[in-house]
Amino acid sequence: MAHTPVTLTNARVVTPGGVHDGWLRVEDGLVAALGSGEPSPGGESSDVGGAWVVPGMVDTHVHGGAGHAFPDADPEGAGEIIAFNRARGVTSLVGGLVAATPEDTVRQVSVLAELCDAGELAGIYLEGPFIARSKCGAHDPDLLREPDTAEFDRWLAAGRGHVRMITVAPELPGASELIRAAASSGVVAAVGHTEASYEQTLAAFDAGASVATHLYNAMRPLNHRDPGPIAAALGDERVTVELILDNVHVHPGAAGLVFGAAGADRVSLVTDAMSATGLGDGEYTLGDLRVRVSGGEARLVENGAIASSTIVLPQAVRNAVEGLGVGVPEAVRSASSVPAAALGLEGRGRIEAGGRADLVVLDEDLTVRDVMYRGEWVA
Structure with a gap:
């Protein structure tokens, strides 16, 4: 079943290539895209206030x-x-x-x-x-x-x-x-x-x-x-x-x-x-x-x-x-x-376009604020 796309904005995203400052879009349990500037409209949008967004x-x-x-x-x-x-x-x-x-x-x-x-x-x-x-x-x-x-x-x-x-x-x-x-x-x-x-x-x-x-x-x-x-x-x-x-x-x-x-x-x-x-x-x-x-x-x-x-x-x-x-x-x-x-766990522990949307939002003191598992918020 398709889910409403979610875009996390104003985020510091830890990716395999480094820290990406901008936005991250989740669709159907996957990371659909990462970008800077204004994201394309559609779905829900959540401003995380400059928080870290890190892999599950x-x-x-x-x-x-x-x-x-x-x-x-x-x-x-x-x-x-x-x-x-x-x-x-x-x-x-x-x-x-x-x-x-x-x-x-x-x-x-x-x-x-x-x-x-x-x-x-x-x-x-x-x-x-x-x-x-x-x-x-x-x-x-x-x-x-x-x-x-x-x-x-x-x-x-x-x-x-x-x-x-x-x-x-x-x-x-x-x-x-x-x-x-x-x-x-x-x-x-x-x-x-x-x-x-x-x-x-x-x-x-x-x-x-x-x-x-x-x-x-x-x-x-x-x-x-x-x-x-x-x-x-x-x-x-x-x-x-x-x-x-x-x-x-x-x-x-x-x-x-x-x-x-x-x-x-x-x-x-x-x-x-x-x-x-x-x-x-x-x-x-x-x-x-x-x-x-x-x-x-x-x-x-x-x-x-x-x-x-x-x-x-x-x-x-x-x-x-x-x-x-x-x-x-x-x-x-x-x-x-x-x-x-x-351990060869493919598709886990990384934030990249096309990858599983297992995400954690961390506050400035690195406490867990929110958790997303397969594109769904769980905490």
């Missing part, structure tokens, strides 16, 4: 929110996570799973694949179980195992083409074979939750891995004589590095080094958010593990390890701009076009 943000590493978690394999709960994020400017999500039994993983992937078929999710992300026990973070160590391409193939079958990324620790037996299998299947292999050396990490990138999972967190630390995966990822132009910019997971001083070394076009802002996001302090679960949230900071009850974040992606953009001095267009791209490109 893309969170490629998120586990939950609004009291629900993707590993629960509950379609209604997953829908609540999606709606919660969409209303806050995150129009594309890749549903993140954590380490589980082989049978549970197949079931979870199957449920999320249905949401992908319906266009609600942009894909499925497997964070584990092929990760290092010593760097398990908030994953149950008893559920971790060595990479197994046969098991991976079962997940691919259950996912019906929607599995987008899997994290692997390169030092594990069979990791190289798994990375090659992922790459040949069109699945992004990410390096993370790992004790890998610099050399082992570079070998993983040579085998086809192209993302570093939440850089710094749950990986061998940077040392000047043992640089490990952090230096390997920052120095490799083929690699996109995830960064959880909630000012808890990574100190702003260390986060600034990432933008300086990799540049905004290789930094993918992610939340790694859990079910507590949007709710408040209290006790929750991540997979089968108990998590306590205090002051917005989530930690495992058992050992105090950091367990996911409780932010939504626009907060990471604000933290990049206000805390690190990253330019607004660069920070926005790190939360939209960069993650979309890293």
Whole structure:
């Protein structure tokens, strides 16, 4: 059904080519045109007062929110996570799973694949179980195992083409074979939750891995004589590095080094958010593990390890701009076009003529004023 065209005027539009000052016209769920001066008459017109108009943000590493978690394999709960994020400017999500039994993983992937078929999710992300026990973070160590391409193939079958990324620790037996299998299947292999050396990490990138999972967190630390995966990822132009910019997971001083070394076009802002996001302090679960949230900071009850974040992606953009001095267009791209490109999500995270009208209007302080999804206002 055709919808009334909408023209946003007096806008600062973040496009792949830079900032466009002028107007943007939306027709039938798509960006019809961008221009300057007086737009052609017709349809509705909305003067945004010089506000930023940015692409709908893309969170490629998120586990939950609004009291629900993707590993629960509950379609209604997953829908609540999606709606919660969409209303806050995150129009594309890749549903993140954590380490589980082989049978549970197949079931979870199957449920999320249905949401992908319906266009609600942009894909499925497997964070584990092929990760290092010593760097398990908030994953149950008893559920971790060595990479197994046969098991991976079962997940691919259950996912019906929607599995987008899997994290692997390169030092594990069979990791190289798994990375090659992922790459040949069109699945992004990410390096993370790992004790890998610099050399082992570079070998993983040579085998086809192209993302570093939440850089710094749950990986061998940077040392000047043992640089490990952090230096390997920052120095490799083929690699996109995830960064959880909630000012808890990574100190702003260390986060600034990432933008300086990799540049905004290789930094993918992610939340790694859990079910507590949007709710408040209290006790929750991540997979089968108990998590306590205090002051917005989530930690495992058992050992105090950091367990996911409780932010939504626009907060990471604000933290990049206000805390690190990253330019607004660069920070926005790190939360939209960069993650979309890293996972091959065509048509997402970009504002361009003919593209999907997933748009976010940001006030001067970068708070979300309005959200448009497929050409319809949702918040």
